[in-house]
Amino acid sequence: xxxxxxxxxxxxxxxxxxxxxxxxxxxxxxxxxxxxxxxxxxxxxxxxxxxxxxxxxxxxxxxxxxxxxxxxxxxxxxxxxxxxxxxxxxxxxxxxxxxxxxxxxxxxxxxxxxxxxxxxxxxxxxxxxxxxxxxxxxxxxxxxxxxxxxxxxxxxxxxxxxxxxxxxxxxxxxxxxxxxxxxxxxxxxxxxxxxxxxxxxxxxxxxxxxxxxxxxxxxxxxxxxxxxxxxxxxxxxxxxxxxxxxxxxxxxxxxxxxxxxxxxxxxxxxxxxxxxxxxxxxxxxxxxxxxxxxxxxxxxxxxxxxxxxxxxxxxxxxxxxxxxxxxxxxxxxxxxxxxxxxxxxxxxxxxxxxxxxxxxxxxxxxxxxxxxxxxxxxxxxxxxxxxxxxxxxxxxxxxxxxxxxxxxxxxxxxxxxxxxxxxxxxxxxxxxxxxxxxxxxxxxxxxxxxxxxxxxxxxxxxxxxxxxxxxxxxxxxxxxxxxxxxxxxxxxxxxxxxxxxxxxxxxxxxxxxxxxxxxxxxxxxxxxxxxxxxxxxxxxxxxxxxxxxxxxxxxxxxxxxxxxxxxxxxxxxxxxxxxxxxxxxxxxxxxxxxxxxxxxxxxxxxxxxxxxxxxxxxxxxxxxxxxxxxxxxxxxxxxxxxxxxxxxxxxxxxxxxxxxxxxxxxxxxxxxxxxxxxxxxxxxxxxxxxxxxxxx
Ligand code: IVH
Numbered sequence: 158x159x160x161x162x163x164x165x166x167x168x169x170x171x172x173x174x175x176x177x178x179x180x181x182x183x184x185x186x187x188x189x190x191x192x193x194x195x196x197x198x199x200x201x202x203x204x205x206x207x208x209x210x211x212x213x214x215x216x217x218x219x220x221x222x223x224x225x226x227x228x229x230x231x232x233x234x235x236x237x238x239x240x241x242x243x244x245x246x247x248x249x250x251x252x253x254x255x256x257x258x259x260x261x262x263x264x265x266x267x268x269x270x271x272x273x274x275x276x277x278x279x280x281x282x283x284x285x286x287x288x289x290x291x292x293x294x295x296x297x298x299x300x301x302x303x304x305x306x307x308x309x310x311x312x313x314x315x316x317x318x319x320x321x322x323x324x325x326x327x328x329x330x331x332x333x334x335x336x337x338x339x340x341x342x343x344x345x346x347x348x349x350x351x352x353x354x355x356x357x358x359x360x361x362x363x364x365x366x367x368x369x370x371x372x373x374x375x376x377x378x379x380x381x382x383x384x385x386x387x388x389x390x391x392x393x394x395x396x397x398x399x400x401x402x403x404x405x406x407x408x409x410x411x412x413x414x415x416x417x418x419x420x421x422x423x424x425x426x427x428x429x430x431x432x433x434x435x436x437x438x439x440x441x442x443x444x445x446x447x448x449x450x451x452x453x454x455x456x457x458x459x460x461x462x463x464x465x466x467x468x469x470x471x472x473x474x475x476x477x478x479x480x481x482x483x484x485x486x487x488x489x490x491x492x493x494x495x496x497x498x499x500x501x502x503x504x505x506x507x508x509x510x511x512x513x514x515x516x517x518x519x520x521x522x523x524x525x526x527x528x529x530x531x532x533x534x535x536x537x538x539x540x541x542x543x544x545x546x547x548x549x550x551x552x553x554x555x556x557x558x559x560x561x562x563x564x565x566x567x568x569x570x571x572x573x574x575x576x577x578x579x580x581x582x583x584x585x586x587x588x589x590x591x592x593x594x595x596x597x598x599x600x601x602x603x604x605x606x607x608x609x610x611x612x613x614x615x616x617x618x619x620x621x622x623x624x625x626x627x628x629x630x631x632x633x634x635x636x637x638x639x640x641x642x643x644x645x646x647x648x649x650x651x652x653x654x655x656x657x658x659x660x661x662x663x664x665x666x667x668x669x670x671x672x673x674x675x676x677x678x679x680x681x682x683x684x685x686x687x688x689x690x691x692x693x694x695x696x697x698x699x700x701x702x703x704x705x706x707x708x709x710x711x712x713x714x715x716x717x718x719x720x721x722x723x724x725x726x727x728x729x730x731x732x733x734x735x736x737x738x739x740x741x742x743x744x745x746x747x748x749x750x751x752x753x754x755x756x757x758x759x760x761x762x763x764x765x766x767x768x769x770x771x772x773x774x775x776x777x778x779x780x781x782x783x784x785x786x787x788x789x790x791x792x793x794x795x796x797x798x799x800x801x802x803x804x805x806x807x808x809x810x811x812x813x814x815x816x817x818x819x820x821x822x823x824x825x826x827x828x829x830x831x832x833x834x835x836x837x838x839x840x841x842x843x844x845x846x847x848x849x850x851x852x853x
Pocket of ligand 1: 241276329380
């Protein structure tokens with residue numbers, strides 16, 4: 158995880174590097190426009206530090222190693238106590254070494270640690286006088302910062318009045334959540350402005366902007382509370398002597414937003430091992446957080462330990478930032494591809510100049526739809542900020558507008574379906590080929606035949622292409638009327654393969670309704686939604702008879718989705734009729750139609766086995782990690798089907814409502830979240846024993 162250092166081999170390169178770092182830091186803290194991404198900046202500073210270690214007599218006064226980060230910003234309001242920065246570590250080894258040196262400095266082991274997310278925003282000091290927010294100041298050079306009190310009222314979590322009339326300074330980070338960032342860029346570009354490259358820049362630019370025609374909300378996270386002139390002696394004493402964990406509780410009690418109610422609340426750790434375990438948990442949760450973090454901040458919790466450690470001119474010695482790998486990099490947008498999916502959706506995809514983010518090379522990023530491209534104001538050739546965290550598909554956050562050269566070109570939207578040349582239906586945000594799912598017949602048939610849908614063995618992509626090219630199959634229903642001699646007439650289809658394929662197709666006719674629904678590829682309904690619809694309605698006739706209101710009775714289907722599902726089912730009516738005529742089972746075993754199931758099994762669309770009967774009755778189960786033992790061969794979908802057969806409800810995300818998490822090998826953030834919420838965990842083997850009677 159250690160960030161490698163930039164190579165600096167002479168004094169001139171060193172001076173240049175110091176200048177580059179200064180320019181980047183100024184941009185970073187001042188105007189919301191970065192010239193280097195975080196990773197590149199960290200590498201540069203490490204290179205500078207390495208050169209300085211070899212040439213201690215030649216350290217330049219402007220070196221970023223000797224000063225408070227962000228020192229380039231101008232400020233006119235003095236800070237009561239300097240606003241310092243933090244030193245960084247990049248690995249468990251470096252962290253352990255830091256605890257050892259801290260222990261040596263204070264002459265004893267640190268009593269306990271406070272561990273919390275390192276919010277990726279910018280530091281501000283908020284002064285409250287008799288409980289009223291009177292002044293907001295940026296960090297500036299650490300000794301004095303800029304007055305940004307005009308932003309009061311636009312920052313969620315920083316109330317105009319505290320719960321008690323105290324005089325105190327709250328310090329913390331102002332940032333934009335992902336949703337606030339998207340909103341800010343939409344509003345900004347609608348007003349003719351350039352989009353911000355990432356949430357951090359957006360928060361920096363927005364905080365400092367004085368006269369804007371619009372305001373966009375930001376979010377505050379408090380991480381410090383200190384006395385100011387006017388603070389009562391009793392409160393001063395309390396602030397000076399309290400453990401950091403108590404100060405954070407006090408802040409939350411006053412109405413200040415802290416990390417407490419997020420998925421990564423601050424915690425207390427008794428020793429370095431516990432700290433490292435918590436670091437792993439926070440790192441695992443990072444990809445799913447609705448705000449950016451760039452590390453974990455670890456502090457000595459007790460005031461006595463902090464006082465004994467003291468502070469240097471740049472950073473306190475009692476705290477350290479454990480930096481996580483950067484999830485954002487700047488690269489170039491080379492091309493936009495338009496791909497037609499199995500349902501006929503024409504989706505844009507960004508082709509990028511390859512860039513390594515957290516160890517993987519990123520070449521593509523999602524772009525949701527044409528409107529998304531317009532909203533983001535993207536141009537071909539743009540430098541773009543790319544975000545990639547965990548297993549989530551990389552996304553473009555925004556163009557880095559100030560790096561534009563003028564050579565960028567508009568992105569051309571297709572006028573005809575790029576696959577079949579038909580017209581494009583542009584009525585909805587997501588464009589669709591007028592041929593719908595017939596446009597990419599091979600993809601839609603391959604999906605329908607897949608293991609989690611109709612599970613037709615021997616019907617892979619190549620065979621489907623063969624069948625379509627030979628004119629034997631024009632839609633899903635045609636599969637079920639294929640004749641033996643038709644198949645025998647095809648290349649590489651002997652008697653055995655033909656009979657095997659026909660047997661597999663015949664077997665598919667007995668698949669439950671949930672899998673048939675899924676095979677139809679109704680937009681917005683994947684495997685788990687198809688199961689819920691099937692359990693709720695029990696038969697295809699009931700599904701088809703449902704209007705939007707009835708469809709909304711299914712858990713997870715809201716007012717927006719219901720009409721589109723109903724409309725799509727209507728569009729599919731001729732195909733469904735032919736499937737029924739071909740003898741496909743159109744019922745869900747164990748489920749009862751809604752009219753007769755007011756209080757009965759499956760009536761709420763969630764239960765699998767008769768309600769209250771299976772071993773998982775009333776339980777919400779999440780499966781994560783690789784399955785082993787008796788469950789080894791089950792796909793995630795089959796695991797979810799098993800959960801539902803055994804009376805439980807399957808879900809893909811862990812929340813307070815989850816009752817059991819089946820955690821296999823390599824389980825990461827979901828397991829961590831379950832542990833944090835105190836949810837029961839089971840190994841695949843324990844779970845297999847629990848549902849033994851329901852395994853096929
Ligand atoms: S404590 C003396 N806690 O990270 C400084 N800082 O890179 C004590 N930051 O200057 C700061 N999250 O602006 C602290 N949970 C957290 C933080 C945090 C983000 C920022 C802060 C600091 C910078 C250092």
